Amino acid sequence: MASLPKSTTVVPILILLAASLCLALPSSKDPVPAAWPHQFHSILMMNYTGTLELIDLWYDWPNGRNFNIIRHQLGSVTYDLEWNNGTSFVYTLDSARECKTAHLEVGILRPDWLDGARYVGRRLVDGGFLCDVWEKADFITYYEDVDTNRPVHWVFYTGREAHVMTFEVGAVLEDAKWQAPVYCFDNKKTDTVPEAEAEAEYSITGASMDGGFLKGSNLLGFSL
Ligand SMILES: *[C@@H]1O[C@H](CO)[C@@H](O)[C@H](O)[C@H]1NC(C)=O
Numbered sequence: 001m002a003s004l005p006k007s008t009t010v011v012p013i014l015i016l017l018a019a020s021l022c023l024a025l026p027s028s029k030d031p032v033p034a035a036w037p038h039q040f041h042s043i044l045m046m047n048y049t050g051t052l053e054l055i056d057l058w059y060d061w062p063n064g065r066n067f068n069i070i071r072h073q074l075g076s077v078t079y080d081l082e083w084n085n086g087t088s089f090v091y092t093l094d095s096a097r098e099c100k101t102a103h104l105e106v107g108i109l110r111p112d113w114l115d116g117a118r119y120v121g122r123r124l125v126d127g128g129f130l131c132d133v134w135e136k137a138d139f140i141t142y143y144e145d146v147d148t149n150r151p152v153h154w155v156f157y158t159g160r161e162a163h164v165m166t167f168e169v170g171a172v173l174e175d176a177k178w179q180a181p182v183y184c185f186d187n188k189k190t191d192t193v194p195e196a197e198a199e200a201e202y203s204i205t206g207a208s209m210d211g212g213f214l215k216g217s218n219l220l221g222f223s224l
């Protein structure tokens with residue numbers, strides 16, 4: 001009998017504990033996006049209100065570098081080479097010999113950059129891929145294939161959208177291709193983007209949202 005007061009207080013506490021666990025269950029069961037493979041090559045079809053581009057994306061986290069090779073439809077090719085020290089080179093390889101250099105506070109996207117994204121459910125996208133969908137910082141909506149966990153599609157808040165056409169895990173572009181042309185290092189020919197201007201350019205595209213988690217990276221093909 002002496003133990004009665006003890007057990008009457010223990011039972012409500014257990015009920016409260018069980019109730020709070022139940023409340024926590026739905027969100028803890030939400031799928032989380034797969035981290036990006038540390039090295040991959042992807043061909044992306046970009047569409048920004050009908051303007052199309054084809055991007056070769058070479059993501060290379062161990063070597064701290066990321067490359068977007070951007071083909072404008074029936075037009076020029078822009079090379080956007082980013083280093084994890086914050087330096088980006090944006091250049092052409094044609095007779096114009098143009099190169100812009102930007103120095104940004106933040107390097108390339110981390111493989112876990114999608115951590116903390118808010119799960120919004122399942123949707124069919126791009127002609128029939130069943131995807132889990134997340135939103136990150138009101139900035140990007142990201143679609144990942146339910147069966148393969150590969151990215152299929154993402155959309156920036158600006159409406160710029162990427163359709164993932166190929167996704168080759170482990171593919172690495174040879175070192176020689178990562179060399180920016182000599183005119184990127186020739187002060188007479190190099191157009192160094194002042195930091196403020198570069199920041200403005202990125203913020204227009206939304207890259208500087210969410211405490212800068214994407215600032216300085218146009219890895220996802222939104223600043224050009
Ligand atoms: C590109 O996006 C626009 C909407 O912004 C859409 O009308 C058009 O069909 C899309 N084009 C392609 C090739 O996906």
Ligand SMILES: *[C@@H]1O[C@H](CO)[C@@H](O)[C@H](O)[C@H]1NC(C)=O
Pocket residue numbers: 083085086087103
């Ligand atoms: C960052 O690394 C690249 C490649 O090694 C180099 O060309 C560039 O000068 C570096 N930038 C800084 C600020 O050190």
